[in-house]
Amino acid sequence: MGVNLKDIAKRAGVSLATVSNVVNGYRPVGERTRQRVQQAIDELGYSPNLGARHLRRGRTGLIALAVPELTNPYFAELAEIAISEAAALGYTLVMENTAADRGAELALLDGSRQRIIDGLILSPVRIGREEVLARTAGSPLVFIGEGVYDVPHDHIAIDNVAASHAAIRHLVAIGRRRIAFIGATPGGDRQSAHLRVRGYREALAAAGLPYRPRLVARTDAFGRLDGMRAMRDLLALGDPPDAVFGYNDLVAIGALRALAEAGHRVPEDVAVVGIDDIEEGRFTTPTLTTIAPDKREIGRLAVRRLIARIEGAEVAGPLTVQTPFRLLRRQSTGTPDV
Amino acid sequence: MGVNLKDIAKRAGVSLATVSNVVNGYRPVGERTRQRVQQAIDELGYSPNLGARHLRRGRTGLIALAVPELTNPYFAELAEIAISEAAALGYTLVMENTAADRGAELALLDGSRQRIIDGLILSPVRIGREEVLARTAGSPLVFIGEGVYDVPHDHIAIDNVAASHAAIRHLVAIGRRRIAFIGATPGGDRQSAHLRVRGYREALAAAGLPYRPRLVARTDAFGRLDGMRAMRDLLALGDPPDAVFGYNDLVAIGALRALAEAGHRVPEDVAVVGIDDIEEGRFTTPTLTTIAPDKREIGRLAVRRLIARIEGAEVAGPLTVQTPFRLLRRQSTGTPDV
DNA sequence: CAGCACCTGTTTAACGTTATAGAGCCGCGC
């Protein structure tokens, strides 16, 4: 099909290897020759055959970002950042959808399915420390999110316990006493939401408020529908909450919907806080107070770490990096500052 | 690194080519040999090196889906479908973000940037018929959406004029007379929203309503923020509209926000309709009436068409396929049926 | 002035796969 190195070499009257060196800069080339080669490249419109290059180099130039849900705006926003960062570093990023499926996550860990990618950024939901440790070998792996902890891999996430603290402190500060949590999952310490639940409990204790198990609502997943259903259940309690902290913004938005349907006012009757700062939360009615992680930092760091590992660079610093977050106060807690 | 054909050949005591034939079925292999080879494959855990295969075959097995905005839920939902369809057909789909940038769209059309992909599904915004016709050659190309028409390529989209008709008819049916459109862009027939605007005008005429240019709001892009700003401008008119039809759901959601801020009731004062049926619209307050395209059909059809072209199959039927859509009535027009 | 290092460029052997040409073997028909 296209022009290849040989064509350029012939045109410029040099050897194949010299052209390769001009393209890659692997070894120095004289100025005159370089110009001649460059001219030939421009004239014929050469671009390297990536398949061949990767075959030779043993790498494909592809990295994957595997998330439990492509349609969760948090991941879409993160993906947008990660894709452009990867492109800037000469890599192509492909999205994988695990659909929060344990088998899919394991298949990715194992890596046999994807001999095509050089490395993986994974946001796990259904697998834990044991499964990760059982992994024998494979390409570089970077974790994001709160699904897994204490594994011998790079891990980029916010301090989820601290984030929960911040949310609960805010709700307490505006006078709320019966604060619910939506989005716990079964499984104790191995459940993916456990850090956020822990922060919730700790902050309640610090504020001198009782921990009421009935105010912790479990969900199957972390979507709008899950939040809506859980909120309905909470409202059906004899003594419903006066505030709700959602596992993420989607869950919180589902809760907003349930509250509106049931005729409760937000924030007067029930205040609502989420996590993620997805754009959607700036347009809900009322607008949604949220914990905003630094998505740009997370996306860029994850990609850069992964590529550094792929290219065999020594990465300084600890494996686990906690990125900053901020509390954005909006209408759903009655004190907008954004 | 991994096991390769040679390892299998040695283990099974056959030639390299025979193993390849067992794997690919390119030429018949005797039953006894096949079993021996298969056993070796299972024992050593062989999986083909895709880079090498693709180098030899001249294809990479990658297709791209290029959209103007990854964070638009419509495209995220579409991507989820397309990715799984591509995977089912043995291809890997990579997402490209054009960011609604003309240069990015042209670069993709040209194809020189992406020698890595076998084909492209493109949702254009800034390029038109001329640019597409000027394309000299390159890999197969399938268009989606309303950005372009009458080009010699496969094109999957809803009938946008008819979709607008349906939306406006609905608004007229519930008694609205001053119906605004949000999301026009400069450029007459070459503007990307022109089909939806045309449907809007035709339907007004059919209902015997006057066309008021001041009720057609232009936007730079098609996000929530654009919709919000445009709605604010419309409300500032001496005689504001009693209904709004948004270019898409995001724009409509932005309009909802502006209406809530300004203290207008939806649908009592102003009814709102969008297009896309993104999940978000089922959770807004009020829930959003929308035109729902069949995303599954669009995603699957686009991928299948593209792959058929790549593999050189004759594709029957016309190039342009119009997929079905439905009107989903929800609270924002006061007559929920969903 | 010899020898050495350096700089530039070339030759060539991979990387793992697939497709083509061909080799051996068997049975069948003349």
Next chain:
DNA sequence: GCGCGGCTCTATAACGTTAAACAGGTGCTG
């Protein structure tokens, strides 16, 4: 008995690239 076609399987040449080994030529140094 010999040739010929059909059936399996093998040997091998690509695909386009990179990296190592190699070859000249030049300038510097002792």
